[in-house]
Amino acid sequence: MHPFTYVAPRTLDEAVAVLEQHGERARPFAGGTDVLVQLRGGRFDLDAIVDLKGVPEATTLDLNGSLRIGAAVPCYRIYEDSAVAAAFPGLIDAASLIGGIQIQSRASLGGNLCNASPSADGICPLIVHSTVAVVQGPQGERRVPVEEFCTAPGANVLGRGELLVALEVPAPDKGFGAAYQRFIPRNEMDIAVAGVASALTLGEDGATIASGRIALAAVGPTPLFAAKASAFLAGKPATPETFAEAGEIASTEATPIGDMRGTAEHRIELVKVLTRRTLAIALGRAQSNR
Amino acid sequence: MTQQETPVRKVPVACTLNGQETEFLAAPYQSLLEALREVVGLTGTKEGCNDGNCGACTVSLDGRIVDSCLVLAAEVDGKSVDTIEGMAPPHGLHPLQQAFLEEAALQCGICTPGFLVAARALLEREPHPDEHRIRLWLAGNLCRCTGYDKIVRAVQSAADKT
Numbered sequence: 001m002h003p004f005t006y007v008a009p010r011t012l013d014e015a016v017a018v019l020e021q022h023g024e025r026a027r028p029f030a031g032g033t034d035v036l037v038q039l040r041g042g043r044f045d046l047d048a049i050v051d052l053k054g055v056p057e058a059t060t061l062d063l064n065g066s067l068r069i070g071a072a073v074p075c076y077r078i079y080e081d082s083a084v085a086a087a088f089p090g091l092i093d094a095a096s097l098i099g100g101i102q103i104q105s106r107a108s109l110g111g112n113l114c115n116a117s118p119s120a121d122g123i124c125p126l127i128v129h130s131t132v133a134v135v136q137g138p139q140g141e142r143r144v145p146v147e148e149f150c151t152a153p154g155a156n157v158l159g160r161g162e163l164l165v166a167l168e169v170p171a172p173d174k175g176f177g178a179a180y181q182r183f184i185p186r187n188e189m190d191i192a193v194a195g196v197a198s199a200l201t202l203g204e205d206g207a208t209i210a211s212g213r214i215a216l217a218a219v220g221p222t223p224l225f226a227a228k229a230s231a232f233l234a235g236k237p238a239t240p241e242t243f244a245e246a247g248e249i250a251s252t253e254a255t256p257i258g259d260m261r262g263t264a265e266h267r268i269e270l271v272k273v274l275t276r277r278t279l280a281i282a283l284g285r286a287q288s289n290r
Numbered sequence: 291m292t293q294q295e296t297p298v299r300k301v302p303v304a305c306t307l308n309g310q311e312t313e314f315l316a317a318p319y320q321s322l323l324e325a326l327r328e329v330v331g332l333t334g335t336k337e338g339c340n341d342g343n344c345g346a347c348t349v350s351l352d353g354r355i356v357d358s359c360l361v362l363a364a365e366v367d368g369k370s371v372d373t374i375e376g377m378a379p380p381h382g383l384h385p386l387q388q389a390f391l392e393e394a395a396l397q398c399g400i401c402t403p404g405f406l407v408a409a410r411a412l413l414e415r416e417p418h419p420d421e422h423r424i425r426l427w428l429a430g431n432l433c434r435c436t437g438y439d440k441i442v443r444a445v446q447s448a449a450d451k452t
Contacts, residue, residue, distance in 0.1 A: 100430020
């Protein structure tokens with residue numbers, strides 16, 4: 001492994017300055033659960049690691065109706081915060097199943113997003129929550145919807161000197177519910193063959209879907225926002241028939257490959273099943289949130 | 291980790307290691323696992339996969355279990371690290387260690403320090419976990435010898451005695 005220096009900035013400006021100076025030869029560092037593995041595997045070399053865990057904006061978890069998750073906040077802080085867990089169960093679905101306990105002590109949803117794996121468990125729940133990624137760089141701050149953040153497997157929108165500071169999750173509307181499920185052949189500690197996050201908001205009558213969002217993992221080059229299936233949900237009755245049809249539509253938006261984890265055909269079927277199931281869970285959560 | 295020429299300077303690390311104030315020098319790219327074993331000389335923490343899958347290198351960092359292969363030594367400056375070496379009291383064994391012996395919860399032993407450190411963290415939080423909870427908590431620790439049943443029984447046995 002190429003030797004690198006360890007930089008622990010105390011402010012965002014310092015972090016941006018180091019990243020800008022080194023360009024592609026430096027990376028922000030939170031839990032290290034992806035970047036250290038990739039460095040050892042020889043995927044790329046770095047001259048500097050920029051640890052964000054001393055930067056306040058990247059390490060705060062702030063619930064105030066909406067939820068701001070610092071990019072370096074580890075998973076356990078999200079699911080062990082009882083107020084956050086009660087308000088955002090759809091995010092907890094993912095934060096509590098990424099890796100094992102040791103990984104959850106370190107891995108962050110921000111890092112999961114920046115790593116831009118197509119099979120990332122954390123990204124689809126953020127998408128269906130309409131989460132915005134707050135990016136800081138040499139030109140200041142910019143805000144990117146999470147569904148536009150990943151550009152290809154392992155690639156994201158961050159430019160030279162830019163880093164992800166935080167994830168801003170809007171306050172859930174009354175009647176909102178969300179859920180995430182993945183399929184793996186084991187009980188835990190595995191990479192999704194396919195994953196689906198769904199969210200819906202019930203209308204005034206409590207029986208009609210006012211709006212919905214569906215996102216798909218491990219069935220395309222990036223986690224995908226299923227725009228057609230999401231649009232289909234608006235105005236439909238919140239019934240198993242609607243959920244099944246949404247699953248059929250979502251499966252037409254998936255572009256899976258076949259690999260060691262599963263065939264493309266299997267993944268298409270999984271999208272249908274997981275869409276149905278996550279919408280049903282989201283409905284239950286929406287009903288208890290009215 | 292390959293030892294190339296080192297243009298990067300070593301960094302001083304001061305941490306509380308098994309309750310003792312400890313200082314050492316580490317290369318900035320060195321893992322906590324490597325520093326513990328090769329700089330500090332505490333070889334109880336084992337290297338298994340070196341990529342965060344097996345849990346053999348589990349240590350406690352500020353009270354949370356982590357894979358020390360995925361922590362940089364430089365990061366633990368100012369923090370508290372607890373390894374398997376700090377587990378037993380001065381005379382005798384920790385109840386979990388005793389239970390692992392009595393239940394024959396190890397064969398080759400490479401995974402054992404990681405299992406013990408992880409299991410201790412569980413029992414400190416939840417003194418009486420059920421079998422499902424134990425298996426879920428220990429999912430990040432792999433054992434290729436025992437088939438896990440004896441490990442789970444040992445943790446249950448230690449929990450019953452405390």
